[in-house]
Structure formats: structure tokens, C-alpha cells
Amino acid sequence: MHFNKIIQFSRQLKAGNRQREFNFKKIKNIDPEQFSVNVSDERGDRILFNMKKQDNRWEIMPGVLPSWIIQSEEKLHEIIEEELTLNN
Numbered sequence: 001m002h003f004n005k006i007i008q009f010s011r012q013l014k015a016g017n018r019q020r021e022f023n024f025k026k027i028k029n030i031d032p033e034q035f036s037v038n039v040s041d042e043r044g045d046r047i048l049f050n051m052k053k054q055d056n057r058w059e060i061m062p063g064v065l066p067s068w069i070i071q072s073e074e075k076l077h078e079i080i081e082e083e084l085t086l087n088n
Contacts, residue, residue, distance in 0.1 A: 004028055007087055011079050016068025018042070024080065034061075035080060041066065051076060 007026035012019055020039050027034045033053040038046050047069065050061045058077040060070065 005087065007083065009083050011083075013072060013075055013079070015039075015072045015075075016066065022076065022079070024083070037076070039069070051080065 006028075008024065010021055010023045012021055014020070015022075022037055022039045025036045027036055027050070035051045035058070036048065037051055038048045041047055047065065049063055049065055049069065051058045052061055053059075058073075058080045060073050060076070
């Protein structure tokens with residue numbers, strides 16, 4: 001019997017001049033690899049977006065997002081890579 005490990009985690013990150021909690025969940029059985037990510041904005045509304053692995057980089061998939069999320073792409077990449085390293 002083969003089990004697929006569910007990867008789900010949260011990390012605090014300073015983005016848009018505020019400390020924010022980003023929640024990550026790996027989407028199973030999809031190629032290229034993807035994570036669903038969500039974070040709250042200033043009003044408490046949830047912002048949802050996906051990141052996909054392309055050329056060994058985790059990139060935000062196109063969509064209308066606040067600039068503070070786009071500017072955090074490199075740090076989000078590092079957070080995902082760190083977590084995947086810990087889970088292997």
C-alpha cells in the first residue's frame with residue numbers, strides 16, 4: 001500500500017510592512033507541482049493564490065494580487081523549499 005504525505009504548513013512573513021501568516025497546502029497529483037497559498041489582507045479578507053514549480057523555482061501563478069504578495073515571491077519560494085527539505 002502506498003501513502004501520499006499531505007504537506008500543509010503555515011509561516012509568518014513580513015509583507016507589505018506587516019507581519020502576516022501565510023498558509024500553504026500542497027496540491028496532490030498535479031504536474032507541475034503546485035501549492036495553494038492563502039493569507040489575510042488588512043481587512044481580514046482571505047487572498048487565495050497558487051504557486052507552481054517551474055525551472056526549479058516556485059512562482060506565483062498569474063492573477064490579480066496585491067503588490068506585497070508579488071514582492072514576496074522570492075521569500076515564499078524559500079519557505080516552500082525549506083519545508084520540502086524538512087519533509088523528505
